[in-house]
Amino acid sequence: xxxxxxxxxxxxxxxxxxxxxxxxxxxxxxxxxxxxxxxxxxxxxxxxxxxxxxxxxxxxxxxxxxxxxxxxxxxxxxxxxxxxxxxxxxxxxxxxxxxxxxxxxxxxxxxxxxxxxxxxxxxxxxxxxxxxxxxxxxxxxxxxxxxxxxxxxxxxxxxxxxxxxxxxxxxxxxxxxxxxxxxxxxxxxxxxxxxxxxxxxxxxxxxxxxxxxxxxxxxxxxxxxxxxxxxxxxxxxxxxxxxxxxxxxxxxxxxxxxxxxxxxxxxxxxxxxxxxxxxxxxxxxxxxxxxxxxxxxxxxxxxxxxxxxxxxxxxxxxxxxxxxxxxxxxxxxxxxxxxxxxxxxxxxxxxxxxxxxxxxxxxxxxxxxxxxxxxxxxxxxxxxxxxxxxxxxxxxxxxxxxxxxxxxxxxxxxxxxxxxxxxxxxxxxxxxxxxxx
Amino acid sequence: xxxxxxxxxxxxxxxxxxxxxxxxxxxxxxxxxxxxxxxxxxxxxxxxxxxxxxxxxxxxxxxxxxxxxxxxxxxxxxxxxxxxxxxxxxxxxxxxxxxxxxxxxxxxxxxxxxxxxxxxxxxxxxxxxxxxxxxxxxxxxxxxxxxxxxxxxxxxxxxxxxxxxxxxxxxxxxxxxxxxxxxxxxxxxxxxxxxxxxxxxxxxxxxxxxxxxxxxxxxxxxxxxxxxxxxxxxxxxxxxxxxxxxxxxxxxxxxxxxxxxxxxxxxxxxxxxxxxxxxxxxxxxxxxxxxxxxxxxxxxxxxxxxxxxxxxxxxxxxxxxxxxxxxxxxxxxxxxxxxxxxxxxxxxxxxxxxxxxxxxxxxxxxxxxxxxxxxxxxxxxxxxxxxxxx
Numbered sequence: 047x048x049x050x051x052x053x054x055x056x057x058x059x060x061x062x063x064x065x066x067x068x069x070x071x072x073x074x075x076x077x078x079x080x081x082x083x084x085x086x087x088x089x090x091x092x093x094x095x096x097x098x099x100x101x102x103x104x105x106x107x108x109x110x111x112x113x114x115x116x117x118x119x120x121x122x123x124x125x126x127x128x129x130x131x132x133x134x135x136x137x138x139x140x141x142x143x144x145x146x147x148x149x150x151x152x153x154x155x156x157x158x159x160x161x162x163x164x165x166x167x168x169x170x171x172x173x174x175x176x177x178x179x180x181x182x183x184x185x186x187x188x189x190x191x192x193x194x195x196x197x198x199x200x201x202x203x204x205x206x207x208x209x210x211x212x213x214x215x216x217x218x219x220x221x222x223x224x225x226x227x228x229x230x231x232x233x234x235x236x237x238x239x240x241x242x243x244x245x246x247x248x249x250x251x252x253x254x255x256x257x258x259x260x261x262x263x264x265x266x267x268x269x270x271x272x273x274x275x276x277x278x279x280x281x282x283x284x285x286x287x288x289x290x291x292x293x294x295x296x297x298x299x300x301x302x303x304x305x306x307x308x309x310x311x312x313x314x315x316x317x318x319x320x321x322x323x324x325x326x327x328x329x330x331x332x333x334x335x336x337x338x339x340x341x342x343x344x345x346x347x348x349x350x351x352x353x354x355x356x357x358x359x360x361x362x363x364x365x366x367x368x369x370x371x372x373x374x375x376x377x378x379x380x381x382x383x384x385x386x387x388x389x390x391x392x393x394x395x396x397x398x399x400x401x402x403x404x405x406x407x408x409x410x411x412x413x414x415x416x417x418x419x420x421x422x423x424x425x426x427x428x429x430x431x432x433x434x435x436x437x438x439x440x441x442x443x444x445x446x447x448x449x450x451x452x453x454x455x456x457x458x459x460x461x462x463x464x465x466x467x468x469x470x471x472x473x474x475x476x477x478x479x480x481x482x483x
Numbered sequence: 484x485x486x487x488x489x490x491x492x493x494x495x496x497x498x499x500x501x502x503x504x505x506x507x508x509x510x511x512x513x514x515x516x517x518x519x520x521x522x523x524x525x526x527x528x529x530x531x532x533x534x535x536x537x538x539x540x541x542x543x544x545x546x547x548x549x550x551x552x553x554x555x556x557x558x559x560x561x562x563x564x565x566x567x568x569x570x571x572x573x574x575x576x577x578x579x580x581x582x583x584x585x586x587x588x589x590x591x592x593x594x595x596x597x598x599x600x601x602x603x604x605x606x607x608x609x610x611x612x613x614x615x616x617x618x619x620x621x622x623x624x625x626x627x628x629x630x631x632x633x634x635x636x637x638x639x640x641x642x643x644x645x646x647x648x649x650x651x652x653x654x655x656x657x658x659x660x661x662x663x664x665x666x667x668x669x670x671x672x673x674x675x676x677x678x679x680x681x682x683x684x685x686x687x688x689x690x691x692x693x694x695x696x697x698x699x700x701x702x703x704x705x706x707x708x709x710x711x712x713x714x715x716x717x718x719x720x721x722x723x724x725x726x727x728x729x730x731x732x733x734x735x736x737x738x739x740x741x742x743x744x745x746x747x748x749x750x751x752x753x754x755x756x757x758x759x760x761x762x763x764x765x766x767x768x769x770x771x772x773x774x775x776x777x778x779x780x781x782x783x784x785x786x787x788x789x790x791x792x793x794x795x796x797x798x799x800x801x802x803x804x805x806x807x808x809x810x811x812x813x814x815x816x817x818x819x820x821x822x823x824x825x826x827x828x829x830x831x832x833x834x835x836x837x838x839x840x841x842x843x844x845x846x847x848x849x850x851x852x853x854x855x856x857x858x859x860x861x862x863x864x865x866x867x868x869x870x871x872x873x
Contacts, residue, residue: 152727224695368759369762372763378489
């Protein structure tokens with residue numbers, strides 16, 4: 047029966063090619079524009095750590111004075127101070143947690159002909175890799191003891207390994223970071239979470255760093271932060287040690303807590319820590335506290351999706367609604383015009399349900415055509431975006447779910463809008479039309 | 484009209500939604516365009532910048548910066564050049580708070596973008612002192628730590644915020660305990676963060692730090708900029724190899740990058756507006772054609788009874804006008820509702836009523852235009868049709 051209806055649909059659609067074309071075009075434009083907007087939104091709202099999204103928490107501490115403000119809605123700073131990072135880790139040794147900060151180096155190899163390249167790097171701790179599920183091609187992280195007794199060891203990512211050595215196992219070789227010799231202990235597999243949730247400071251869709259060095263080396267070599275350094279009060283910083291002792295917030299801090307019990311334990315610990323620090327004259331605000339946000343909450347808190355993206359999705363779906371209303375109008379006109387023919391079919395024994403289904407199939411075909419064309423339009427739009435705007439090579443790409451979603455949304459939306467016209471035509475009495483003939 | 488309720492409702496809905504979308508989108512477009520058309524106070528087309536990172540520990544950075552600056556300033560076509568901590572319009576840099584009294588508590592703190600460079604800074608940026616004087620070589624401090632300046636120049640906007648009564652030149656401001664004397668005021672200049680509330684507050688500090696990471700800002704003759712940019716990296720490396728010199732960027736490109744998301748928004752919304760108007764016009768036309776076809780006999784009868792062609796056209800035009808009018812009334816309510824939503828959740832501002840009015844007029848005209856052709860074809864229906872049975 048379905049194929050018979052398909053045949054009927056084809057016949058009917060081809061009978062009025064202009065109306066059909068207009069309807070398909072209207073649906074396609076509506077789907078195309080809204081899919082385009084939705085793709086931009088979807089890519090931004092993807093959780094980059096689905097496996098561990100509920101176990102990894104960004105730590106925030108309200109260390110500011112009473113008049114300090116940040117751009118967040120609750121005025122909480124996004125980063126922590128060096129002293130808090132060191133204190134908290136020392137006080138809770140059983141919990142997996144890492145300090146990390148972006149820095150960078152001029153990199154040279156032992157090959158004197160290799161022109162030095164500038165690369166951003168991440169100073170962090172040995173647990174970073176396991177915490178964020180980063181795999182290794184060769185070797186692994188530096189040992190845990192290096193987190194306390196610094197040593198010039200380095201992990202480089204696959205891409206940099208290609209660039210420096212043309213790939214391969216290069217464990218044990220030395221590279222020079224700002225002329226300091228570092229021994230390669232691990233070569234990690236390419237890891238580029240989008241958004242770059244673990245450090246949203248300088249561009250939410252930046253590439254990940256390809257050089258990892260022990261955090262414990264920071265005070266040794268006095269490496270600067272290449273990310274944001276946020277202060278809130280006048281503090282004179284003359285030396286690197288001044289910065290380490292200061293209230294400047296520049297460290298990204300992540301904690302892994304397997305369940306809610308552990309989370310509430312850690313929050314209790316933080317409350318105690320804030321009280322203790324208050325006695326030392328820090329944390330002077332009434333709302334001084336520590337908070338934990340998991341990956342999803344963290345991305346939402348940082349408004350990674352962005353207002354513009356949400357507005358565009360809203361407006362483009364209103365636009366899709368207009369396109370569909372238009373289609374309903376055209377369908378209604380078309381079906382009713384055909385009422386006499388339906389009258390004959392009814393008189394010959396087709397029941398209401400069959401007539402209804404026949405028309406829905408026709409509408410479904412329209413929706414499918416519109417959806418496919420809409421997909422093409424959306425991809426043309428995304429192609430233009432990728433070429434016209436910097437940084438959209440990641441944002442403006444459809445993943446599989448969007449490819450499936452587009453025609454599905456198109457078909458269900460058109461079928462929905464076809465319900466009324468189909469119902470109208472199947473409920474008209476056949477006798478009326480038979481009479482006038 | 485009332486005999487075909489469903490198609491009337493569809494028309495009304497379509498007009499209402501179109502009005503809401505178009506008026507709000509047009510308003511957002513205008514908001515963004517106004518943002519993008521703000522004057523930066525700089526002649527971006529003459530300016531470019533590049534970053535360098537000195538890794539060779541044997542280099543005396545302070546001394547090398549002088550050599551670099553001298554080399555850059557000597558290039559034909561370069562008006563001036565300066566080593567600086569941040570470049571305006573790029574979205575990255577430093578800012579600090581300043582106050583007019585020595586006490587920290589209760590002081591109003593004015594946030595400003597901080598530009599540290601030698602006495603060439605204003606000339607390189609193309610800024611002129613409107614009050615007081617420019618820096619001289621004697622003002623410049625070559626520092627290693629966080630040395631405080633004795634003198635600063637600030638933008639007019641910052642001066643007005645610090646000293647609402649005027650006469651900022653000669654007054655002292657504070658970052659820490661040490662007073663800093665304002666020696667000059669320059670006109671308008673936008674800082675690094677174009678979206679920030681203190682974008683026009685900028686302070687020039689004649690302190691040069693020997694940092695490993697430095698930026699150079701170069702002011703060139705308009706026609707020479709591409710030629711100079713093309714081999715600047717080689718020239719810098721020829722002077723000293725112990726650093727990485729990054730690709731130079733024109734300020735016009737930096738500015739475009741900063742407004743990229745606004746530009747994207749404007750373009751997407753323009754596309755949406757044009758397609759939605761096109762679709763709505765098609766819908767109105769389609770509905771009218773459908774009505775004409777259905778009412779052929781009725782029209783024929785009217786014609787036979789003495790109605791002129793103009794009467795028929797007027798009839799359809801009025802019908803369309805009535806439907807549009809109902810749609811518009813609902814649409815206006817919908818627009819205000821949508822705008823209210825945007826204001827509440829997306830920090831948009833109250834829509835100017837003129838946008839709704841303009842869209843309304845536009846939609847009426849569009850509707851009338853769209854119905855004109857079907858109405859004309861209706862008018863050409865022969866009265867004789869009424870006498871036929873089918």
